Amino acid sequence: MIADSFYMSWRFILPACIVWIIAGTFSALVYSLSGNVPILSTLLLILPTLPVCIILSTTGRFVCRFFPANWSHIYRVISVQFLYMMLSTTLWFTVWYIYASILRLLFPLMFSAEQFSGALPFVVPSVALVMIIFILVHYIILFVEQNRIASEELLHNKLQLAEAELKALKNTIHPHFLFNSLSMLQSLITHSPVKASAALAHLSEFLLYSVQFSKKTTVTIAEEIAHAKNYTAIELLRRNYSFSVDWNIDTRCNDYQSIPFILQPLIENAIKHGIGSSDQKGHIAVTVTQSDNNIVITVTNSVYGTIVHNRKSGTGIETLTKRLYSSYGSSGKILTEKIDTRFIATITIPLQKENM
Numbered sequence: 001m002i003a004d005s006f007y008m009s010w011r012f013i014l015p016a017c018i019v020w021i022i023a024g025t026f027s028a029l030v031y032s033l034s035g036n037v038p039i040l041s042t043l044l045l046i047l048p049t050l051p052v053c054i055i056l057s058t059t060g061r062f063v064c065r066f067f068p069a070n071w072s073h074i075y076r077v078i079s080v081q082f083l084y085m086m087l088s089t090t091l092w093f094t095v096w097y098i099y100a101s102i103l104r105l106l107f108p109l110m111f112s113a114e115q116f117s118g119a120l121p122f123v124v125p126s127v128a129l130v131m132i133i134f135i136l137v138h139y140i141i142l143f144v145e146q147n148r149i150a151s152e153e154l155l156h157n158k159l160q161l162a163e164a165e166l167k168a169l170k171n172t173i174h175p176h177f178l179f180n181s182l183s184m185l186q187s188l189i190t191h192s193p194v195k196a197s198a199a200l201a202h203l204s205e206f207l208l209y210s211v212q213f214s215k216k217t218t219v220t221i222a223e224e225i226a227h228a229k230n231y232t233a234i235e236l237l238r239r240n241y242s243f244s245v246d247w248n249i250d251t252r253c254n255d256y257q258s259i260p261f262i263l264q265p266l267i268e269n270a271i272k273h274g275i276g277s278s279d280q281k282g283h284i285a286v287t288v289t290q291s292d293n294n295i296v297i298t299v300t301n302s303v304y305g306t307i308v309h310n311r312k313s314g315t316g317i318e319t320l321t322k323r324l325y326s327s328y329g330s331s332g333k334i335l336t337e338k339i340d341t342r343f344i345a346t347i348t349i350p351l352q353k354e355n356m
């Protein structure tokens with residue numbers, strides 16, 4: 001765990017030593033002033049036993065892990081931590097008593113029993129107070145660590161969801177699209193070999209893109225546009241040019257990155273729910289622009305009458321919305337609206353030059 005490496009690093013050990021040295025020096029100074037005892041004697045009496053305090057206050061993190069802060073068991077947590085604080089203080093006091101006894105034996109003129117007993121009211125409360133402070137610090141570090149782990153798990157789950165939805169989207173698109181395309185090719189080979197050759201070229205590029213980028217997390221905007229154009233060209237041939245397409249691409253956007261398969265689903269949605277549902281010739285306009293720190297992709301298609309039914313919550317739009325949020329958070333979004341005889345879908349993603 002990261003918390004363990006933190007406890008073993010100077011970022012924790014150094015502040016812990018400083019806190020205990022300050023607490024010990026303060027206790028020694030107060031005792032010296034109030035008891036009229038030489039400051040050197042009080043410092044020698046108190047400071048050398050501080051390593052024991054540092055060890056005890058650091059190992060208290062294990063107690064905090066076994067008894068995490070929980071309001072439903074708050075009294076048990078308080079009782080356990082109070083008991084640990086008392087045991088730690090008692091253990092330190094035992095070490096300090098042995099150390100003070102040795103000092104009295106070695107330096108009887110400098111240290112006396114009265115100095116030892118006189119220091120107790122100053123030192124013991126200080127040790128207990130700092131122990132409590134360290135217990136609170138352990139719980140704060142534990143809380144931060146748990147939040148980090150929860151955030152990582154949430155992100156991991158989102159990525160797994162996005163990958164699963166992307167695979168499901170590919171598996172949904174390819175079978176029926178391939179069947180329709182191959183059926184069209186079979187017919188074109190007999191009646192129009194030139195168109196069949198063009199359709200086969202577009203289909204090959206379309207499938208090559210799917211194979212090449214099935215395991216990549218990002219592609220360039222130019223690659224995504226080329227993939228969408230291949231799809232659109234196949235659909236134009238299959239539907240005997242029952243609609244027209246305008247491409248308005250800002251070339252500044254070409255080298256920026258995006259997650260794959262975001263433009264083609266919008267065009268498929270426009271053809272299926274807009275163009276394909278009417279016997280009138282339709283029109284699709286694709287616009288890719290750079291706005292501030294974002295890439296804005298807009299697909300507009302003509303609609304007639306009441307042919308649009310719940311497109312905003314369609315499977316393609318819904319899946320794409322989840323993928324954008326999983327990859328970009330609130331910075332990646334898709335908006336849809338119907339204005340008169342036009343249906344508009346707009347994707348906004350942040351500018352990114354390198355792979356995510």
